[in-house]
Amino acid sequence: MFAQKMSRRGFLKSGAAFGGALVVGAGAGGKIASASAAGILESDFVRVSSEGVVTVVVKHVEAGQGPATGLATLVAEEMNADWEKVEAVFAPADASRYANLFWGAQGTGGSTAIANSFMQYRKAGAFALARLRAAAAKKWKTAPENIRAENGVLLFGEKRAGFGEMAKDAGGIAEPQTPPELKKPGEFSYIGREGLPRKDLAGKTTGRAKYAMDYRPENLLHAVVLRSPKFGGVLKGFSSARAREVRGFAGAAAIPSGVAVYAETPWAAIKARREIQAEWDFSRAEKRSSEHILSDFQKTLTQPGNIARNDGDAEAALRGAAKTVAADYTFPFLAHAPMEPLNCVIQFRGGKATLWDGCQIPTFVQNSVAGVFGIAPENVSVVSLFAGGTFGRRATPSCDYQTEAAHALKQSPAPNRPLKLLWTREDDIRGGYYRPMFAHNVRAGISAEGNIAGWSHKIAGKSIIAGTAFAETMMKNGVDHTSVEGAANLPYSAADIFVDVRNTETAVPVLWWRSVGHTHTAFAVETMADMLAESAGADAVDFRLRHLRGHPRHSEVLRRAAEAANWGGKTKPGRFRGVAVHESFNSFVAQVAEISLDKNGAIKTEHVWCAVDCGIAVNPGIVRAQMESGIGYGLGAAMRNQIALKEGGEVLQTNFPDYEPLRMRDMPAVTTVIVNSGEPPTGAGEPGVPPIAPALANAIYAATGKRLTHLPLAANGAKFA
Amino acid sequence: MTAFIVNGKEVSVEADADTPLLWVLREELGLTGVKFGCGVAACGACTVYFNGKPARSCVLPLAALEGANITTIEGANGRETKAVQTAWRELQVPQCGWCQSGQIMSAAALLAETPRPGDSDIDAKMSGNVCRCATYNYIRAAIRRAADILEG
Numbered sequence: 001m002f003a004q005k006m007s008r009r010g011f012l013k014s015g016a017a018f019g020g021a022l023v024v025g026a027g028a029g030g031k032i033a034s035a036s037a038a039g040i041l042e043s044d045f046v047r048v049s050s051e052g053v054v055t056v057v058v059k060h061v062e063a064g065q066g067p068a069t070g071l072a073t074l075v076a077e078e079m080n081a082d083w084e085k086v087e088a089v090f091a092p093a094d095a096s097r098y099a100n101l102f103w104g105a106q107g108t109g110g111s112t113a114i115a116n117s118f119m120q121y122r123k124a125g126a127f128a129l130a131r132l133r134a135a136a137a138k139k140w141k142t143a144p145e146n147i148r149a150e151n152g153v154l155l156f157g158e159k160r161a162g163f164g165e166m167a168k169d170a171g172g173i174a175e176p177q178t179p180p181e182l183k184k185p186g187e188f189s190y191i192g193r194e195g196l197p198r199k200d201l202a203g204k205t206t207g208r209a210k211y212a213m214d215y216r217p218e219n220l221l222h223a224v225v226l227r228s229p230k231f232g233g234v235l236k237g238f239s240s241a242r243a244r245e246v247r248g249f250a251g252a253a254a255i256p257s258g259v260a261v262y263a264e265t266p267w268a269a270i271k272a273r274r275e276i277q278a279e280w281d282f283s284r285a286e287k288r289s290s291e292h293i294l295s296d297f298q299k300t301l302t303q304p305g306n307i308a309r310n311d312g313d314a315e316a317a318l319r320g321a322a323k324t325v326a327a328d329y330t331f332p333f334l335a336h337a338p339m340e341p342l343n344c345v346i347q348f349r350g351g352k353a354t355l356w357d358g359c360q361i362p363t364f365v366q367n368s369v370a371g372v373f374g375i376a377p378e379n380v381s382v383v384s385l386f387a388g389g390t391f392g393r394r395a396t397p398s399c400d401y402q403t404e405a406a407h408a409l410k411q412s413p414a415p416n417r418p419l420k421l422l423w424t425r426e427d428d429i430r431g432g433y434y435r436p437m438f439a440h441n442v443r444a445g446i447s448a449e450g451n452i453a454g455w456s457h458k459i460a461g462k463s464i465i466a467g468t469a470f471a472e473t474m475m476k477n478g479v480d481h482t483s484v485e486g487a488a489n490l491p492y493s494a495a496d497i498f499v500d501v502r503n504t505e506t507a508v509p510v511l512w513w514r515s516v517g518h519t520h521t522a523f524a525v526e527t528m529a530d531m532l533a534e535s536a537g538a539d540a541v542d543f544r545l546r547h548l549r550g551h552p553r554h555s556e557v558l559r560r561a562a563e564a565a566n567w568g569g570k571t572k573p574g575r576f577r578g579v580a581v582h583e584s585f586n587s588f589v590a591q592v593a594e595i596s597l598d599k600n601g602a603i604k605t606e607h608v609w610c611a612v613d614c615g616i617a618v619n620p621g622i623v624r625a626q627m628e629s630g631i632g633y634g635l636g637a638a639m640r641n642q643i644a645l646k647e648g649g650e651v652l653q654t655n656f657p658d659y660e661p662l663r664m665r666d667m668p669a670v671t672t673v674i675v676n677s678g679e680p681p682t683g684a685g686e687p688g689v690p691p692i693a694p695a696l697a698n699a700i701y702a703a704t705g706k707r708l709t710h711l712p713l714a715a716n717g718a719k720f721a
Numbered sequence: 722m723t724a725f726i727v728n729g730k731e732v733s734v735e736a737d738a739d740t741p742l743l744w745v746l747r748e749e750l751g752l753t754g755v756k757f758g759c760g761v762a763a764c765g766a767c768t769v770y771f772n773g774k775p776a777r778s779c780v781l782p783l784a785a786l787e788g789a790n791i792t793t794i795e796g797a798n799g800r801e802t803k804a805v806q807t808a809w810r811e812l813q814v815p816q817c818g819w820c821q822s823g824q825i826m827s828a829a830a831l832l833a834e835t836p837r838p839g840d841s842d843i844d845a846k847m848s849g850n851v852c853r854c855a856t857y858n859y860i861r862a863a864i865r866r867a868a869d870i871l872e873g
Contacts, residue, residue, distance in 0.1 A: 064817030064854045197813065204818030205809045205825065207754015207794035214753035247737055265736075266757075267744040339758055339766060339819035339853045388756070388819030389853050425759040621813060625859070629816060632855020656763035656851065665844040667857035 040167040041131060043175070044097045045124035046075055048132070052152055052164030054081045056121070059091040059098035059106060060113040061360055061394070062200060063338075063387035064629070065685040066622035067113040069198045071121050073618055074114075077190040078125030078182060079132075081163070082152030088199045093362035093382035107361035109395050109512070111585035111683020114618050118681050119182075126180040134176070135169035136161060185678055191618050198622070200386070211386045213343045213422070215356040220345070221250060221417045223408045224269045224424065226276050227258040230285040230649035231432055232507030235259065235278060242275035251413035252276060257400075260408035266422050286507035287649040290437065290642075294330055297439040297460040297504045305458060305500030306478030308488040312496035317454030321445025324454075325531045328441050330710045331461075331520040332642035333434035334513055335659060340388020341428050346405045347418040352379045355402060358387025360395035364469070368399035372406035391633065392512040396433055397468035400509075429659050430651040434643055435513030436462045437506075438483075440524045444494075450536035452494040452547055457487050457524065460502040462510050478503065482512065486521030486584060486690065491554050492529065492547040508645070514633055518584040518690040523638075526580035526694030527709060530701065540579050540698065541567055553588040553613050553675075554581055560611035560673050561590035572596075575606065578698025580691035585683030587614040588675075591631065593668070593695035597703050602721040605635060605668040605696060612672065612687065615679035623684045624672040630688020631670055636662025638693035640714040666720075725789040727752070728796025738784035743767045746778060746793060754794040754822045758851065765850030768823035769793050775830040794822040800871065801829040808866035816854035824850045828864050837868055 041048040047055040056075045060067035068088040076086050091098040095106045101116040129149055136154040137144040139161075148155045152163050190196060203209030228234070238259045240252040248268030252261045259276050263269035288296070318324055344357040346369070353373055359365050359382065366377040373380075387394055405421035412419055423431065438461035445453040463480035465471050474481045479488075479501055488499045513519060533543035541562045548555045558581040562568070571577065574596050581590035592609045610627045617623045640660055644652045653659045693711070700718055701707050710716040724733040727750060734745050741760075746752040746769070755778055758766030762777035769778045770792040778791075805828045808814075815821045824847070831838055831846040838846070843861055852860070 064815070066816075197810070198815075200818065201810045201813060201815060204815035204821050205806045207752075207822045209818055210753075211819065213757065214747075216748070216751065216753070265740075265744060265748050267737075267740050267748075271737075271739075337853060339756070339764070339817060339851070341757065387817065389817040391853070425761070425764075625813070625816060625856070628858060629854045629856070632857065633853065636855075655761050656759045657761065661764075661851045661853060662855060662857075663849075663851060664847045664857045664860070667855060670858060 041128060041171040043124060043128060045121060046128040048128060048163050048167040048170070050164045050167055052085055052162040052167070054079060054086045054163065056086060056088050057091045058088050059117070060108040061358055061384055061387050061390070062090070063358065063390040063394070065113070065626060066198065066619060067108065068200055069622060070114045070618050071117055072199055073190050073196065074118065074121035075125035077188060078122045079129045080149040080151060083190065083196060085152055086199070090384035093366050093380070095363045105361060105363035107363060107395070109360050109392065111587070111686045114681045115586070115683060122182050123179060126182055127175050130176050130180040131170040131173045132163055132166050134173045135166040139166070139169065185616065191616065192620060194620055196619060196621070209386050211340055211388050212345065212356050212358045213340055215345050215385060217345065217347070217418045219417050221262055221412065221414055221419050222264065222266045222269045223260050223262050223419055223421050224273050224427070225255070225258045225260050225404060225408065225421070226273050226278055227427070227431065228280050228285065230280070230282050230287065231509065232285040233280040233282045234284070236281050238276055238278040240276055242277070243272040246272040246275060253411035255404065255407035255411055257404045257407070260411060262413055269422070270424060284507065285649055286645065288645065289647040290333065290645040292647070293506055293645070294437055294439060297437065298328070298330070300460045300502045300504055301439060301441045301458045303502065305502040307500045308479045308484040309497055309499040314454045314456045314496040314498035317496035318443060318445045318456060321453040322448040323535050324443060324445045325528065325535050326441070326443040327528060327531065327707070327709045329439065329520070329524045331438040331523070332644065332711060333437050333508065334637055334641055335429050335434055335643055336391040336393035336513055337428060337659065337661065338387070338389030338391055338393055341425055342393065342401045342423040343421060344402055344405050345418055345420045346409050348373060348409055348415065351375055352381070353406065354381045354383065355405070356383045356385055357402060358385050358390070358394060359402065360390055364397065365399050365402045368403045369406045372403060372410060391514040392516070393433060396511055397470060400433065425655045429643070429653050429655055432509040433511040434508065435519055436464060436510035438520045440520065442524050442528045444528055444532055446532055446535045450538060452492055452532060453496070455490065455494050455497045457499045459483060459487060459500065460504050462506055462508070463503040464510050464512055464516070466503060482517045484521065485517040486582060487525060490525060491551045491583065492544070493549055514630070515584055515686040515689040518582060522580065522582040522690035523694045523697070523711070526582060526691065527697050527707070530578070530698045531707065539568065544581060554583060556675055557581060557588045557590040557611040557613050560675060561592050561609050564611065564671055564673050565592035565594070565609035567592060576699050576703035578695045578700070578702055580694040580698065582690040584687045584690050587612060587682045587684065587687040589627070589687045589691050591691040591695045593692065593699045595696065595699045595703060598721055602719045603700060603703070604721040605666070607669045607671070608692065608695070610670060610672045610688065611675060613675040613677055614684050614687065615677050615681040617674050618681055620674055623674055626684040627672045627688040628670045630686065631692045632662050632667055634689040634692040635668070635696065636666065638696055638711060638713055639666070639720055640712050642712050642715060723783050723787050725786045725791060727791045728793060734783060736783055738782060740783045742769070742778040742781040742783065742786060742791065745783060752793045752795050756819055756822055758820065764820070765823040765827060766820050768826040768850065770797070770826065770830070775827055794826060797826060797829065799829065799833070801832040801867070804867040804870040805829045805832065805863070807870060808863040812859055812863040812866060814856050814859040814863050816856055820850060820852045824852065824860055828860065828867065831864065832867055832871060836871060838864060
């Protein structure tokens, strides 16, 4: 999500005491423990109980992308632990111990969980094992280097002891001064292993896994919020007279985001909200339709922008090109729509706040909630639970829903009772924080020799990070990195490249949506690459490879995806293909999409061949699952998803029936190839998304001769089965 | 007061007649394996068995429940459910997991009706269950694996 290290300024360290961690993993025998085994040997990241259970403290949110398993794998690897006896628990909010090492704040995003933790968690495992070996050496009167560890057992000659038997003694031994030596990649046994079971399978197949919405403390009060029907509207006043008729209604109060409606049950809160009569001041609200906004954005493309890249002289090169190709692109607002609608539980007692939440950036939540109550951030605890998906939505820099919950609790008719704030699906679809709407214009030339001659890429859209804590490091000279990533670093060789961006305004709040800027830049770049290949009379793969000199990892994934798909070979009748390759979050992904056309011209995506280079694949099964997940997420959006504003500014869509998600019948077969790599691990959660939309559009062009450059495709000329 | 059976136990619930079963299960009975996803029967996360058949509990009002027999993921223990859960773990289906209770309930119901489902059966019976993590191919494969397990 966030591609760069962020500034340390703006978030404070928190010293919250350890507490409230919930076990997420299977303990011995696959049983779900209700509380983690008491650690005898303890560090910030690893605890070993007298039963030999190795508990890994996971600093990243588990939203399906697999960090609970991934970080446990890193510890288990260096400890030679028994995987059956490894469990994962979520860390408390405490950036002094659990910061994302790329950011300084505790947080999950930008596909960084494994990348930033790779050495840290391995070292933690190695230190724990070193202490166990030292304890065993003392007991068996030998040197620690004579003690081996295998599958959770310490061995010396005929002597053997489980980790648990040595845990107490090991707990009394200080961490060695010299960091223990880590394994060489050739010695890995868990890292890279196929079929290693995820740590969240038992809970997630029985209904027992606990998410924030499942947390039900005693005496819980519920709230939903009535928000402005137009973005930027401000509450003038309201009446709750009719809501008093609703059984269970407990009150209503004005808060900055609207009217908080309190009740004894979620259903009563939902019902009571329908009876609230509110008046809004729309003077500063967005009242344009999305078509209108988009047209305004497009108009700015002819005006000068903030320059993100300027190699040579793109305009001169275009004038001198043998042929030129140009295209206008538009991209709609998109809601993230994680399966678990947004929610959290908040409580305020004795000057301290506690949240139960599946959030991505606990450090920001501490700061934001502390601001509402006027307390220090270290007096805000965040108990992390499973997140039922997020895709970026649970990572607003403003902590929108947690801040809203804090305001709601502050105004609550019963502020001593814990409060659960619930967003319904309608709130989610209509609530903003969308993938921003963007307009692009791309012009590129081809020389007489068939090479790229001049590339001009103009972008217009609302900046995600302007005005946030990220702006200091991710915004330079008016260029929001997240608006141009994937465009400014165009990998194709050309001497003359120009990329610029205009930060256009709308009151619609925008946010990173799984793979962020790459969601639109990859589409523009990779469909343009196809147009140029055609213009040069070249094969789409050959043309790209020819222009990817100096980019061996792009080239390799492209070759591997093409090879897996038998690109250039015979396809079944009625099948057509498109290809795309893209780097995001330091990972490289190429995809070949194969579609069919039925007799009515309806398109179905039948198969996607995907090749990924994400460095060392710590959990290859999870990497493959993330590639498929990204393909499905990107495919559904490209096909038919958009959030549109009506004239006047209200959102047209309401819920899944008109923001139709990808379903079983839409899902193509997927074949994923993981490129063998000894490079440090990079991202997997997001990089599967960017290539699928352009690969699909390129396949549609191959099938129909229609070059679709406006998304979603179904609203702009494509018919899907 | 509405009396019905949940996971084999008699319950009686005092709430508005329009209260969806989903909220009764989650809030009154603590059965949080049943998930809220959309509230309009469009995603399947709240799927339970209503007199033995899969139903979306988010649109089943309390008024329709007198004497009904309800089974949730917590109480589903038929051989199909067990086979589906085993297959789900073997093939490592879940990602975020929020939809998976509903997916498992729908899959077990499909197998009870169609022991050897083909692709079109799976598309027909499973397309009402949304997974935003797009675990669909894993679900498809796990249904086939569960069918194998059931055949023994």
